Every structure is written in C-alpha cells, then in structure tokens.
Amino acid sequence: MKTPALLAVLVAMTLTGCVTAPHALNAPYPPKAEQSAAQPAPQQVCKTGSLMTQSVLYFGLSRHDAAPVSAAEWQTFVDKDVTPRFKDGLSVFDAKGQWLRSEGVVIKENSKALMLIHADTQEAQKKLGEIRDIYKKRFKQDSVMQVDNPACVDF
Template sequence: MCIRSALLSVLVLAACAGGPPVVAGGHATGQGAAPVAASASGWVRSELYFGLGSEEGGAADARTARIDEAGWREFLDREVTPRFPDGLTVFDAYGQWRFRDGEAPERLRTRVLVILHEDSAPRLADIEAIRQAWLRATGHESVLWSRHPVEVSF
C-alpha cells in the first residue's frame, strides 16, 4: 500500500508539472524507455477552489475573513487527508468571486485542491463532504468543484 501511495503522489505531482498526458498502456519516451507498469480507467480529476480571504484585507465580514495557514492545514488534516490518504496536490492561487449580493468581484487568496480519484459514488460523496465541511467551517457561499475524466497510470 505504501508503494501505491508513493506512486500516486508522484503521478499527481508529475501531472501538475505539465507536458503530454500519460496514456494508460502507453510507453515512456526517450532512451531506455520502458512500458508503463500498471494503468487504471474510470478515474476523474477533481479540482476544488477554496477562497481564503480578501486580497485587499479590508473586508470585515465572515464571507471574506482571512483563513490563515494554520487554519488551512487543520482543515486539510481533518477533512481532506482522511478521505484521500493516497495523495493530493494543493496550489496557491488568486481568484475573483462576486458574492450573490455583491456589485463587484472580490479579489481572493485561493487554494486549489487537486485530487485524482476513482469515479465512484463513495469518492464523489467524499468530495461533496469536503465542500460542505468548508462551508460550515467558514460561512462561505461556495466551493467551486471542477471534474474531468482522466487516464492515469501508476
């Protein structure tokens, strides 16, 4: 299980580095190329976008309250890692979001959580549970969820 976890983590990091996708059953390129060891079908790439607070730092209401690094790590440890212990990737980002009653978009510090997982009811329920936990913890209006089919290889 540890080898699978390590391979999944490497795959997630490699996928984020760019370049052409690895196709299940394909071969590596370059000198000494070897066939891909194992492949899996029926997987998706889920991206969750979490607003961490206003870039301007001036908003006092809960919807743009700053979430500090310790709060983010605690959320990751409590809600995400137990559901997806084999690996994930987090990006620091910048985003804009217009609140339902807002006239102009707010500029927000953002974290993008990327998880490659099986496209199954239990995994999708885990993603939704993470979203709902964030909304309860922060009082935010939304967590964007983007989901795309992927071909993965371990």
C-alpha cells in the first residue's frame, strides 16, 4: 500500500526542520568573537533603499562626584564632537538607562541615545570610537554602549 510509505516520507520531511545541531545546544550566549567570525553572516539584500549600518550609542548622564551632564553640556558635545564626524544627520532620544555594577547594585540613570545611519566602513567605526572616547573622558564615564545593526535605508 502506498499510503504508509507516503506518510513516512511526509513525517521525515516534517521532522527534518526540528533537528538542532549538537554544537548549538551548548553554544555560549552571546557567541564569542572567534565563533561568530567562523560562520559568515548571510548576505542581506534590501527590497527598498541601500544597505547601511544603524549605530545607536547610549550615553549615561550621571557622573561620579559631580552633577549630571546638563542639557547645555550635552548639546555642546553633539554640536562640536558628533556633528562634525557625522554631518549627514543623526537622531537623539531621551532614555532611561539601567545597569548592574560589579558590586551587584542596579544603577538607574537618565541617558541619551544617539542614532546614526552610516556606511559600514572602518572610517565610520573609527569616528564612533572617537565619539565614545571623548564622552567617557570629558564626563568621567565608565562606558558608552554601542549597538550596530544592518539597515535598509531609503530617503
């Protein structure tokens, strides 16, 4: 009878997508750089616009032993340090940050999120690094988080 054979093929085809590679079960999260580099990312194709990079930088406004970064100080930083490096445009958002100190204490602070759309180049990454370093030094910050994602952009 053909029905049991057909049923067996359909079940096998259905279960094929359920198999997880053994190494994926014990993979660390987030993946280490050497593991990420070993597996090339799939090429993204844009249906509309061009493939660019969306970088979001997160700046805490609290300071150790000083008043928080003021609105005027923030705007001066954007005008004099960010804009000359990314003249094509940017967006700034108010944010509420939260992070865990090494002592196990959760710190909450007002923050700014700066979103930049740019070509995925070493030059752009260098400029982002400069912005982060300037902010950390000027406002005595431990870190400025950077998140990069591919983005299809059309104007």
